[in-house]
Amino acid sequence: MSKIFKTPPTKKVEHEQHILEKLDDDILKVNQIRHDFTSNSTHSLDDELKIDSDEADKNWHIASEYYKNIDTKAFRQYELACDRVKSFYEEQHEKQTVAYNLQARINFKTKTRDRMTIWQGLEKLNKLLDESDPDTELSQIDHALQTAEAIRRDGKPRWFQLVGLIHDLGKLLYFFDSKGQWDVVGDTFPVGCKFSKRIIFPESFKKNPDYVNPLYKSKYGIYSKHCGLDKVMLSWGHDEYMYHIAKKNSNLPPEALAMIRYHSFYPWHQELAYTYLMDDHDKEMLKAVKAFNKYDLYSKIDQQYNIEELKPYYLELINEFFPNEIIDF
Ligand SMILES: [Fe+2]
Ligand SMILES: [Fe+2]
Numbered sequence: 001m002s003k004i005f006k007t008p009p010t011k012k013v014e015h016e017q018h019i020l021e022k023l024d025d026d027i028l029k030v031n032q033i034r035h036d037f038t039s040n041s042t043h044s045l046d047d048e049l050k051i052d053s054d055e056a057d058k059n060w061h062i063a064s065e066y067y068k069n070i071d072t073k074a075f076r077q078y079e080l081a082c083d084r085v086k087s088f089y090e091e092q093h094e095k096q097t098v099a100y101n102l103q104a105r106i107n108f109k110t111k112t113r114d115r116m117t118i119w120q121g122l123e124k125l126n127k128l129l130d131e132s133d134p135d136t137e138l139s140q141i142d143h144a145l146q147t148a149e150a151i152r153r154d155g156k157p158r159w160f161q162l163v164g165l166i167h168d169l170g171k172l173l174y175f176f177d178s179k180g181q182w183d184v185v186g187d188t189f190p191v192g193c194k195f196s197k198r199i200i201f202p203e204s205f206k207k208n209p210d211y212v213n214p215l216y217k218s219k220y221g222i223y224s225k226h227c228g229l230d231k232v233m234l235s236w237g238h239d240e241y242m243y244h245i246a247k248k249n250s251n252l253p254p255e256a257l258a259m260i261r262y263h264s265f266y267p268w269h270q271e272l273a274y275t276y277l278m279d280d281h282d283k284e285m286l287k288a289v290k291a292f293n294k295y296d297l298y299s300k301i302d303q304q305y306n307i308e309e310l311k312p313y314y315l316e317l318i319n320e321f322f323p324n325e326i327i328d329f
Helices: 014-038 043-049 056-061 083-095 098-110 118-132 140-153 158-166 169-175 202-207 238-249 254-262 280-301 307-321
Strands: none
Touching: 014 083, 014 280, 083 202, 118 140, 118 158, 118 169, 118 307, 140 158, 140 280, 140 307, 158 254, 158 280, 158 307, 169 238, 238 254, 254 280
């Protein structure tokens, strides 16, 4: 395992912050590659999910034509199992236990880490990651704006655009009280039931104490058949953290909250694992998450935008869905 993971969590040295951003990029690229490879095998699902495109006001979840001719080979220059990503998942899969997840939720509910506006949160995330990684080509705010602008360009609803802007804001967790990178970024998965073989690097779960726990190792574990993903505890990270903040502080629709909560749940939205935990509501949410995923993955090839020019538009958008300006993070 790489040396950086042995750094005590309280000492997030500059070096390690630098690695967070690089690691996050690597994870994204691996997911792009997996997406490209598996997109053929999920055609039937995609077809099933398509609805009548004449229903203009309901077709926000249909993927854009814009990315159809994308040169996916450009994303294949990265080795699927690059060492850094593998080491990362080995640590994450060992440490994301039910016990850890319960504690993370207690911490979330009992602490206020910072109080600020959504835009200040974006700026803070940008500044922290930029300072630690001056070489990065794209900052967090660039990715937020590119995702949001791609969604806006396709004429999608305003709430969908806002999801593009804030979906990664939960990465602030890294600068608050996370224990490392493994509880901020990376693919997410349910804890408290059998780990699916469709999760990336599934072998590494053997070191997770829950792997042999009689309560957690069965197919349904602490859940029941088709109980609905609302009742399922997903591994703690920036998605889950931001979902709880958005759920508490905004009037965003369920589809938006699902996009935020599940955007790193690749085993589900890409590999179609855990369908036996889904209820009917989740089928609708899956359409939403899949629609969002393409913008998250591929908008990085787009132009970089002028932050100051776009700021007034997005401030108004934030105000529309977050009634209180100051948010408890
Ligand atoms: Fe993310
Ligand atoms: Fe993202």
